[in-house]
Amino acid sequence: MTRISVALAAAGLMGATLAQAGEVEVLHWWTSGGEAKAAAELKAMMQAKGHTWKDFAVAGGGGDAAMTVLKSRVVSGNPPAAAQIKGPSIQEWAREGALANMDAVANANKWDDLLPPVIASGLKYEGHYVAAPVNVHRVNWLWANPEAFKKAGAKVPTTWDEFFVAAEALKKAGVIPVAHGGQNWQDFTTFESVALGVGGADFYKKALVQLDPGSLKSATMEKVLTTFKKVKGYTDANAPGRDWNLATAMVIKGDAGMQLMGDWAKGEFLAAGKVPGKDFVCVAAPGTAKSYTYNVDSFALFRVKGADNQKAQQDFAQAIMSPEFQEVFNLNKGSIPVRLNMNLAKFDSCAKTSATDFVASSKGGSLVPSIAHGMAVPSATEGAIKDVVSQFWNDDKLTATVVMDRLVAAVKSSK
Template sequence: MRISKLVLGISMALGLSMAAHAAEVEVLHWWTSGGEAKSVAELKKMLEAKGHQWKDFAVAGGGGESAMTVLKSRVVSGNPPAAAQIKGPSIQEWGDEEVLANLDGIAKAEGWDALLPGVVADVMKYQGKYVAVPVNVHRVNWMWANPEVFKKAGATVPTTWDEFFVAADKIKAAGMTAVAHGGQPWQDATMFESVVLGVAGAEFYNKAFVALDAQTLNSPTMIEALKIFHKIKAYTDPGSPGRDWNLATAMVINGEAGMQFMGDWAKGEFTAAGKVPGKDYICVAAPGTADDFTFNIDSFVMFDLDDKALQVGQNDLASTILSPAFQEIFNLNKGSIPARLNLPMDKFDDCAKLSAEDFVSTAKANTLVPSMAHGMSTFSSTQGAIYDTVTEFYNSDSITAEAAADKLVKAVAAAQ
């Protein structure tokens, strides 16, 4: 009887302790496609195993623009979520608003500085303090190809832009779509930055999209890249405008199209469809970019909240995100590579292993560059100005590349 009472007392105490720390953690994100949704489900499961409730705040839209619009309205109204998917320079913008929680406590306790590459850790900090936790590292400058489509067309997977147009002509002549593309501004910009990188290299890319140098933005080299970018449109299908990125990926998966320019989150779609790299699909760097790496880091910020239980929930969420178990399972599902250093890559496929190797080698060679299209190189206002100029040019047959380059300089200057 005494033992039963003791056990009951301990159970009640544990229950009260868990109740005191349990929180309903609302998480804003835009991971709604197959591979992404699967990854979110794992994070939810792991957080709930720590005694918290996950409140899903999903806003569809691959580039996150819709999610950011909704988030701003929530923060302005004084009702921010506990956590939100935010990345790149946008973290600094939110830091300036003085609405982010300081994660230095959990970061120091778990040794984040030793776990993360310096380039990743720097993005996660505001004024030297952690305010965000990285989920992964994406390589953006991938090209995905369906080998069966290439075989039917008698084409070879290209490594240069000249080879690209030869292959695209053969696929088009065989009655298939050469390039699966979703005509949305962020997807246009994703393809555009890979073209610029492939034509001009990392040093030029940094001058254009990090330094925002006017002479570089309106140069013969940029004009050449713009011409190649616009020429690709002729190899897409009439259903391209407005198409979501994962539907474009599905065209490659199903053999309706030969290629897609998209970051390695596309691999999550191939994986979810049961496809095997090297057999059912091929992953190669976009033409001319094999020695370069455009990175996109997904991360979560925590908002400054007074609720102590929610603060515990936020720390537990941050800890879960950077845990080896979640880093592995998330990135296996998502197609990306772990942000955390020295995790075994045994379970990862050849595309991920190549990405991990190139991430390290390009960092040493100074050819690791932040993705403009995915909010890693510029503030959102400048990124939006580039989006508008690039998309307008891509969708017009009357704007010359020279005029587009001139407009790019003016748009960027006006946005700063």
């Protein structure tokens, strides 16, 4: 995000808003089946408290389109009360003085006790809460259609070698091996799961979080890139431009065998009436069973004018962290509650595995932030790296050696 301090000051952001009393305008990109159901639950909770919910939905799974719209709204002095923002971008907005202090709500509801420290720190700026978390997504999942695997006589893979054996068997059986959508965040979602599976958590942290030049230009990275490109050969010709949920639908229908995607994909399976363990299978992406790539959805709370609107905003933040919302939202979304010690009785086997692995990887040092989903590095750096990875995915003439040099250059130029 470019520095916009001068523009914010010129627009008189501090307090300028067109919202009516008791209104909470919410910017989000939950527009697909499972996500839309989850958003509807939050809207109902706010309306039950007497507030007016103003939906500000911008389609596009990665949220890039939403951020463009948000910047124009903030600069013009008319921010929404809450916007779906996460990772380092929260601190970027807070540095501009655009976010509201939510400590009163956080302290009254004991957020510090309810959130893992690594998650809580990402929601604060200079020690003060400025955002509220809704969930934890595991990104490094592989989704599979058991009927397609049965047809191919293949087994669901746990290693990359097994992955390519299964992909070949699916291809011979007339099934598209890998459902994929050609958008840069989807390319990178696959890439980071390959990096974690091939290189391990320590390599992942050095290369993709710390952006260590030596790791970005290493034999391990060359193997990661080669493996990543090999996956491309098992996608279909219609992948470019396809939305992620349409790729998930291919696995649901059995047109494709597998998809590498975060657990928001599970929301699509559930919305289609499918049962985990029976109609679909969830396993950690090849080679990543002992690691966990996290993506935490959260809402940054922007400064709004008027006591009624501020109260609506605080009620919104409180509702997000309530056990009732955490349960119903995550049951719909496919993710797990961000609150610790929640009762997971209503959750399925995929969610219980996710919750167990989340705690274990946190203790074991293999809990890593998703760079593809805005959790690891500043947005400018993330964008630059995504572009390089997608160029490699789409251009068969590019070699891994050239791409490693471009990764290092992209990191350097974006700082």
